[in-house]
Amino acid sequence: MDLAFMEEERTFRDEVRQLLRDNIPLETRRKLVEGRQLSKAEIAVGMRVLHKRGVPGWPKEYGGAGWSPIQQYIFEEEVQAFPAQMTFGFGASLVGPVIYTFGSEIQKNRFLPRIVNAEDWWCQGFSEPGAGSDLASIKTRAVQDGDHYVVNGQKTWTTGAQHADWIFCLVRTNTSVKKQEGISFLLIDMNTPGLVIRPVKLIDGSYEVNEVFFTDVRVPVVNLVGEENKGWTYAKFLLGNERFGDAGVGPTKERIQRAKDLAAQCYVGGSWLIDQTAFREKVAAIEVELKAIEITQLRAVFNASRRQDGSQDPAGSVLKLKGSEIEQAAALLLMDVIGPYSLREYSEQPTDSADQRLVRPDGARLAAPIYFFSRAATIYSGSSEIQKNIIARAILGL
Numbered sequence: 282m283d284l285a286f287m288e289e290e291r292t293f294r295d296e297v298r299q300l301l302r303d304n305i306p307l308e309t310r311r312k313l314v315e316g317r318q319l320s321k322a323e324i325a326v327g328m329r330v331l332h333k334r335g336v337p338g339w340p341k342e343y344g345g346a347g348w349s350p351i352q353q354y355i356f357e358e359e360v361q362a363f364p365a366q367m368t369f370g371f372g373a374s375l376v377g378p379v380i381y382t383f384g385s386e387i388q389k390n391r392f393l394p395r396i397v398n399a400e401d402w403w404c405q406g407f408s409e410p411g412a413g414s415d416l417a418s419i420k421t422r423a424v425q426d427g428d429h430y431v432v433n434g435q436k437t438w439t440t441g442a443q444h445a446d447w448i449f450c451l452v453r454t455n456t457s458v459k460k461q462e463g464i465s466f467l468l469i470d471m472n473t474p475g476l477v478i479r480p481v482k483l484i485d486g487s488y489e490v491n492e493v494f495f496t497d498v499r500v501p502v503v504n505l506v507g508e509e510n511k512g513w514t515y516a517k518f519l520l521g522n523e524r525f526g527d528a529g530v531g532p533t534k535e536r537i538q539r540a541k542d543l544a545a546q547c548y549v550g551g552s553w554l555i556d557q558t559a560f561r562e563k564v565a566a567i568e569v570e571l572k573a574i575e576i577t578q579l580r581a582v583f584n585a586s587r588r589q590d591g592s593q594d595p596a597g598s599v600l601k602l603k604g605s606e607i608e609q610a611a612a613l614l615l616m617d618v619i620g621p622y623s624l625r626e627y628s629e630q631p632t633d634s635a636d637q638r639l640v641r642p643d644g645a646r647l648a649a650p651i652y653f654f655s656r657a658a659t660i661y662s663g664s665s666e667i668q669k670n671i672i673a674r675a676i677l678g679l
């Protein structure tokens with residue numbers, strides 16, 4: 282089933298396509314197609330293009346695009362399809378909305394324009410050893426000393442901390458109340474003395490996550506967001522936004538298409554893989570699931586456009602749960618198709634060899650890293666089990 286947009290939505294889509302074609306550097310696009318990493322400078326340039334008409338999802342007064350949820354959806358879809366998907370840390374997507382919703386005027390003036398212009402890279406300091414799913418158990422302590430908080434403790438799994446200028450942290454400011462009621466939300470300059478980053482190497486070979494240690498780190502009290510001990514409310518708001526953006530339909534579509542293109546180049550067991558029934562059944566099963574999640578996402582977008590109270594849709598958990606599972610299925614499909622071609626006996630370029638089947642299809646080497654990284658999709662932004670708990674409570678009323 283093809284879903285049709287209204288005339289003005291189609292016009293908007295054409296404008297977005299034009300914006301990307303005219304402004305995203307060719308080299309950036311090529312690297313994204315090939316699954317190669319962009320430099321921080323390339324990402325900043327790309328982010329400025331994506332923010333040219335304002336930050337999607339933000340209100341106009343803070344430098345946002347002021348778009349409807351449907352326009353945002355179309356924008357995201359085009360960005361993923363181009364592809365021009367990039368994130369300059371977690372500024373625009375996560376901490377920005379917290380600052381303009383709960384922050385002080387000083388914080389709004391200081392931080393929001395720098396996020397819009399991709400000048401500050403932010404990272405997320407929520408998880409700790411012993412506090413992931415059970416986030417309210419965080420132990421990193423902030424004790425007020427005059428006009429500063431003194432922070433001691435450790436964060437873990439901090440994505441992009443090595444590039445970040447700022448980290449937004451959940452810290453414990455009261456130990457004698459219920460754990461959710463003693464948490465505050467602090468903005469911390471990564472260059473503050475006493476803050477140390479240690480890299481964590483992932484199984485796909487990438488260096489993306491870190492441990493972050495705080496020893497007597499002094500943070501001005503003006504960097505407290507909202508009220509002291511109300512950080513859990515702001516964290517829940519932030520996590521709801523994070524899950525809503527996590528269905529990953531665009532990248533999964535691209536991955537399935539790539540698996541199909543590659544299957545057309547793979548000759549196995551006497552026929553082209555793309556023509557084999559077992560392979561076609563596998564692809565169809567994933568595509569049906571993907572279409573279902575796409576429709577669910579559109580339904581959530583439509584509901585969001587009618588939602589006036591700013592409350593969050595628990596459908597975000599359904600999108601995260603199913604989206605991450607389908608992402609993994611697509612990564613496995615890609616691995617099934619070209620995994621064997623990553624072996625050394627396959628050459629990158631066509632040779633004079635009589636057996637052309639020994640030529641490595643484009644991108645074969647990337648299949649394993651993509652597969653390994655996809656294993657994390659059902660863990661980060663709240664694991665699948667946690668999403669099921671939320672769905673049971675908020676949707677099924679159990």
Ligand SMILES: Cc1cc2nc3c(=O)[nH]c(=O)nc-3n(C[C@H](O)[C@H](O)[C@H](O)COP(=O)(O)OP(=O)(O)OC[C@H]3O[C@@H](n4cnc5c(N)ncnc54)[C@H](O)[C@@H]3O)c2cc1C
Nearest residue numbers: 405406407408413414438439440657660661662663664666
């Ligand atoms: C690649 C990657 C990047 C990340 N980036 C960041 C980041 O930038 N910033 C940040 O703060 N965090 C980040 N995280 C951390 C992520 O949010 C946590 O890993 C996640 O919340 C799970 O927490 P945990 O690792 O402590 O596992 P645990 O909470 O210890 O869970 C272990 C297992 O037990 C299950 N489980 C736990 N509680 C329940 C329950 N109540 N009911 C049923 N099952 C349960 C979980 O589903 C899981 O399978 C990242 C993680 C990864 C893998």
